[in-house]
Amino acid sequence: xxxxxxxxxxxxxxxxxxxATNDVSLDLRAGEIHALIGPNGAGKSxxxxxxxxxxxxxxxxxxxxxxxxxxxxxxGRARRGLGRxxxxxxxxxxxxxxxxxxxxxxxxxxxxxxxxxPVMKDVALLEAAHSALDQVGLAQHGAVRTADLSHGQRRQLxxxxxxxxxxxxxxxxxxxxxxxxxxxxxxxxxLTELRNSAPILLIEHDMDAVFALADxxxxxxxxxxxxxxxxxxxxxxxxxxxxxxxxxxxx
Amino acid sequence: xxxxxxxxxxxxxxLAGVPLWAWMADEPFTITLATRAVIFALAxxxxxxxxxxxxxxxxxxxxxxxxxxxxxxILASHAQSYTPLIEVPFVIxxxxxxxxxxxxxxxxxxxxALAIGVLSLRTSGVYFxxxxxxxxxxxxxxxxxxxxxxxxxxxxxxxxxxFPGVNTLMPxxxxxxxxxxxxxxxxxxxxxxxxxxxxxxxxARQNETRVLSxxxxxxxxxxxxxxxxxxITGLAGALFADLxxxxxxxxxxxxxxxEIMIFIIIGGVGRLFGPVIGAMIFILLEHVLGGLSEFxxxxxxxxxxxxxxxxxGGVIGALAGREKAHD
Ligand SMILES: Nc1ncnc2c1ncn2[C@@H]1O[C@H](COP(=O)(O)OP(=O)(O)O)[C@@H](O)[C@H]1O
Ligand SMILES: [Mg+2]
Numbered sequence: 001x002x003x004x005x006x007x008x009x010x011x012x013x014x015x016x017x018x019x020a021t022n023d024v025s026l027d028l029r030a031g032e033i034h035a036l037i038g039p040n041g042a043g044k045s046x047x048x049x050x051x052x053x054x055x056x057x058x059x060x061x062x063x064x065x066x067x068x069x070x071x072x073x074x075x076g077r078a079r080r081g082l083g084r085x086x087x088x089x090x091x092x093x094x095x096x097x098x099x100x101x102x103x104x105x106x107x108x109x110x111x112x113x114x115x116x117x118p119v120m121k122d123v124a125l126l127e128a129a130h131s132a133l134d135q136v137g138l139a140q141h142g143a144v145r146t147a148d149l150s151h152g153q154r155r156q157l158x159x160x161x162x163x164x165x166x167x168x169x170x171x172x173x174x175x176x177x178x179x180x181x182x183x184x185x186x187x188x189x190x191l192t193e194l195r196n197s198a199p200i201l202l203i204e205h206d207m208d209a210v211f212a213l214a215d216x217x218x219x220x221x222x223x224x225x226x227x228x229x230x231x232x233x234x235x236x237x238x239x240x241x242x243x244x245x246x247x248x249x250x251x
Numbered sequence: 252x253x254x255x256x257x258x259x260x261x262x263x264x265x266l267a268g269v270p271l272w273a274w275m276a277d278e279p280f281t282i283t284l285a286t287r288a289v290i291f292a293l294a295x296x297x298x299x300x301x302x303x304x305x306x307x308x309x310x311x312x313x314x315x316x317x318x319x320x321x322x323x324x325i326l327a328s329h330a331q332s333y334t335p336l337i338e339v340p341f342v343i344x345x346x347x348x349x350x351x352x353x354x355x356x357x358x359x360x361x362x363x364a365l366a367i368g369v370l371s372l373r374t375s376g377v378y379f380x381x382x383x384x385x386x387x388x389x390x391x392x393x394x395x396x397x398x399x400x401x402x403x404x405x406x407x408x409x410x411x412x413x414f415p416g417v418n419t420l421m422p423x424x425x426x427x428x429x430x431x432x433x434x435x436x437x438x439x440x441x442x443x444x445x446x447x448x449x450x451x452x453x454x455a456r457q458n459e460t461r462v463l464s465x466x467x468x469x470x471x472x473x474x475x476x477x478x479x480x481x482x483i484t485g486l487a488g489a490l491f492a493d494l495x496x497x498x499x500x501x502x503x504x505x506x507x508x509x510e511i512m513i514f515i516i517i518g519g520v521g522r523l524f525g526p527v528i529g530a531m532i533f534i535l536l537e538h539v540l541g542g543l544s545e546f547x548x549x550x551x552x553x554x555x556x557x558x559x560x561x562x563x564g565g566v567i568g569a570l571a572g573r574e575k576a577h578d
Contacts, residue, residue, distance in 0.1 A: 006264070035286070052464070054460065054463070054464075073463070073468075074460075074464060075463045075467055075468045076463055076466075078463065078465055084464055086460075086464075088466070090458055090460050090461050091458060091461055092453070092454040092457040092458050092461055092462075093457055094453070094457050095450070095454060095457065098452060099454075100454075100461075102450065103450060103451065103454050103461070103462070103465055104465045106450065106451060106465070106467070107462075107465030107466040107467050108448055108465075108466070110466070112447045112448050112450070112451035112452075112467055112472065113447075113448060113475070114446055114447040114448060115443050115444070115446050115447075115448050115449075116439075116441070116442045117442075117446060117447070118442070118445045118446065118447055119449070119450045120445065120447065120450075121448040126446075126516035127519040147287035154285075162463075163363065164465075165465060174539065182362075189358050191272070216536055226512075
């Protein structure tokens, strides 16, 4: 248990009669990529939102480095080390790419109550922002208005902002969706590097990527984790093949 | 330099040039009009921080304008009647010192903004508009029914208050004082827009979730912005009361809140000089059209509608184009 960084215990969330997450428990260990897969509407994004505190859970608990996060809001959880990306990009669209990255670096610093110093001339913030943009391949696009980015570039910027936080865990909701082949390859390379700085809970639909990257995989169906295991265990599990994988993934 | 910068410099030149000309041509009324524009601009600069940068549509900013006004009225009226404000537990005298009055106006309106902000910033959208409006009206009715300071009739002050080295009763000198304050506040606001706080506050306007996800609390950012915003508008209120040597509940009315917002919409929401240009145009229309027809507000309304429909960035947006991201 010592290398467990994030632990989720018995999370529930209902929207009316719909049980979006139903008694979900899982953990994330140092150095690993733990993929969360499952059909559309299985509750994957809901689970992430519950972990980050953007959605209040009906019940259940979340621990980060053994600290119970109950009662702590999304900002507090981010400060404690939860870095996330959104399934639908969530950025300050009027700001430039660099400004979004600086915003993240500012969050890492812990306060924005500085009123007279030009933030875009703050060397430490700029360094962190530039290095994150560099890592995701947006180094050339710092001056672009975020609204003018392509869909794929926005995904990259999401990851860059999470990087500037230097979090203890990454929670990534479909970071490769819509990236294209080359972009997806780059992202896979990036995630492989990142797992060394912090473990990643990765939601991903691309099964090639999942099976290439993940150390463990959890399968979520109708809000319930029906299995957790290594890629090899998941691959051969007949129940999962029936429920989700179908014949996409060769045995 | 960007087009907007040229436009801003030209605006300041006109705003300082017109009263200078009026002074030489011996037209004190024009100087008073220009002073009015400067003070309204200052009130608008205050609101623009909340509205433009923070996205907080406050319909209660007249509260701060009026509180600043009453800070002046109450202190000066006690000074002119030689009666202390309070005697127990300790004596507080009135004052004719502008500097003291400004500080009290800033402090009082900041405290009011803190109280109103704490209670209203948990809401957003139309609820926020309604709550700020309601607080504004509450203070308005309170002033009307408070006989000690004139109630509905307001308070008259015989002489303008004092500032060291300035003859404040000379229109041009009082204008200079107000203009200097406006310039100082604009410099500060320019820095603030480009600061860490400005970046985070405007990010919270664009995307609250994003700001939360990097570990910052939009509520705190907005509360600080609302307090600074209220304080600046409060300072403008103290100057306005001194300009008129009169303060009444009208300064606290929701129409006043609306006018301050109108300056910003005309000039350009979120633009540094938006409220300055807006206040100048407002005063010009009020003066020129007001002389032609009692119904000048109809034309003002038409202008406003035109801007909202066809020039979302206000006059500055139309002349200088889309705002460049601050860098
Ligand atoms: N805010 C919400 N209100 C109501 N229903 C929601 C809300 N968010 C998600 N849902 C529903 O919960 C289920 C799980 O959604 P989601 O977590 O987004 O699934 P996934 O990310 O696995 O595709 C879906 O049926 C979705 O329609
Ligand atoms: Mg999802």
